[in-house]
Structure formats: C-alpha cells, structure tokens
Amino acid sequence: GENVEQHPSTLSVQEGDSAVIKCTYSDSASNYFPWYKQELGKRPQLIIDIRSNVGEKKDQRIAVTLNKTAKHFSLHITETQPEDSAVYFCAASKGAQKLVFGQGTRLTINP
Amino acid sequence: ETGVTQSPTHLIKTRGQQVTLRCSSQSGHNTVSWYQQALGQGPQFIFQYYREEENGRGNFPPRFSGLQFPNYSSELNVNALELDDSALYLCASSLRGGPSYEQYFGPGTRLTVT
Numbered sequence: 001g002e003n004v005e006q007h008p009s010t011l012s013v014q015e016g017d018s019a020v021i022k023c024t025y026s027d028s029a030s031n032y033f034p035w036y037k038q039e040l041g042k043r044p045q046l047i048i049d050i051r052s053n054v055g056e057k058k059d060q061r062i063a064v065t066l067n068k069t070a071k072h073f074s075l076h077i078t079e080t081q082p083e084d085s086a087v088y089f090c091a092a093s094k095g096a097q098k099l100v101f102g103q104g105t106r107l108t109i110n111p
Numbered sequence: 112e113t114g115v116t117q118s119p120t121h122l123i124k125t126r127g128q129q130v131t132l133r134c135s136s137q138s139g140h141n142t143v144s145w146y147q148q149a150l151g152q153g154p155q156f157i158f159q160y161y162r163e164e165e166n167g168r169g170n171f172p173p174r175f176s177g178l179q180f181p182n183y184s185s186e187l188n189v190n191a192l193e194l195d196d197s198a199l200y201l202c203a204s205s206l207r208g209g210p211s212y213e214q215y216f217g218p219g220t221r222l223t224v225t
Contacts, residue, residue, distance in 0.1 A: 006153075032212040034212075034213070034214075036216075042218070043201065043216040043217060043218050043219055044154065044201070044216050045216075046213060046215075049212070049213065051212075089153050089154075091153075093212065095212055096142060096205050096206075096207050096209075096212045096214070097159070097166075097167060098144060098156040098159060098167050098169065099144070099146075099154070099156065099203075099214060100156065101153030101154050101155070102153055103152065103153050104151075104152070104153050
C-alpha cells in the first residue's frame with residue numbers, strides 16, 4: 001500500500017524567512033497531493049493541493065512542487081509570519097479515495 | 112470553516128464499552144471518510160462510505176464499523192473499546208465523481224478511553 005514519509009518533523013525559522021517541508025510517496029498510482037495545516041485542537045485545513053499532471057502550483061506565499069519521477073513533493077512557504085506556526089501534513093491519494101498522511105512537521109516561526 | 116459537523120465534541124468512555132460517533136457531511140457531498148488521529152501523529156484512514164456502502168478500509172479491526180445514511184451522514188461505531196482507541200476521530204466529506212478530490216474535514220470528536 002501507499003506510504004508517505006515527511007521531513008523534517010520539526011522546523012524552526014525566523015519570521016520573514018522561508019520554510020520548506022518535503023514528502024516522498026511510494027505508490028506511483030497516486031495522483032493527488034494535498035497539504036494540510038492543523039492548529040492545536042483544530043481540524044486539518046487544506047492550504048494547497050496539486051495533481052499529478054502539474055509540476056508546480058502557487059498561491060500567494062505558499063507553493064507546492066511535485067516530481068513524479070522521484071515521487072516526492074514539497075511545500076514552500078515564503079515570508080513566514082507568526083500565524084504560520086502550526087503542524088503541517090502532506091498526504092497522497094488516488095483521486096478521491098483514502099488519504100495517506102505523512103507524520104507531520106511542527107513549524108515554529110520565531111519573531 | 113467547512114460545512115462538516117461532528118458530534119459529540121468530546122467523549123470519555125471506559126475500556127470495554129461501545130461508542131458511536133456521528134458526522135454530517137457538507138451539502139452536496141456523497142462520500143464520507145473516517146480517520147483516527149492519535150496524539151502527535153498524522154490521521155490514519157479507517158474507512159470510506161459512498162452511497163451507503165463501504166468503499167475501502169484501512170488497517171483497523173472489525174470492531175470498528177460504520178454506516179452511511181441516505182442523506183449521506185455517517186456513523187462510526189467502535190466496540191470493546193481499548194485504551195489505544197483514545198484519539199481524535201475525524202470525518203471528511205467529499206464529492207465522488209466531481210471535479211475536485213478535496214476532502215473537507217469536520218472538527219473531530221476527541222475520545223478518551225480510561
């Protein structure tokens with residue numbers, strides 16, 4: 001079955017700097033790769049997603065890149081702000097089927 | 112906020128008891144997935160329901176069961192509760208056959224087993 005590895009598990013950056021979180025997946029049939037932000041005690045919230053027919057997608061300060069050949073995808077956050085502090089999860093799925101999540105990255109933005 | 116709701120918000124049960132968790136999907140969605148999120152971990156897929164039928168199951172024992180109703184709401188039932196069942200239970204609704212693969216998560220039910 002699908003397996004998603006995420007790293008680093010914790011990341012601390014200075015406010016205004018960039019943060020990068022990386023994930024690898026095992027099932028080449030996966031074609032949907034969402035990223036979720038989860039604040040303490042809250043539901044996971046989709047922040048950006050990408051399909052396998054696209055190599056890069058950007059939404060303001062957030063971007064995701066996908067390398068299908070290497071089976072890895074990355075989240076890039078630029079100009080980080082204190083409100084970006086949270087746990088971030090990557091996931092992979094085949095269409096609308098089950099999401100397989102990574103282990104999560106705790107991102108801390110230092111003022 | 113999504114239109115997905117879950118009840119109850121919190122629940123405390125004793126080992127060996129049974130529990131039922133409920134989920135109302137977002138309007139227009141026909142698919143509900145359930146996930147278990149242990150503290151400090153990513154959500155783990157339990158099962159998915161589409162048109163009242165189970166459509167995929169994760170690595171969970173048969174004491175985890177579910178239902179989906181004609182209005183697409185869903186229940187998760189757990190029998191013979193164990194201490195390790197303590198977790199946040201999330202449901203997510205989606206529209207199978209639609210243009211988006213996005214799953215919309217509810218706020219979760221925090222289950223504590225003592």
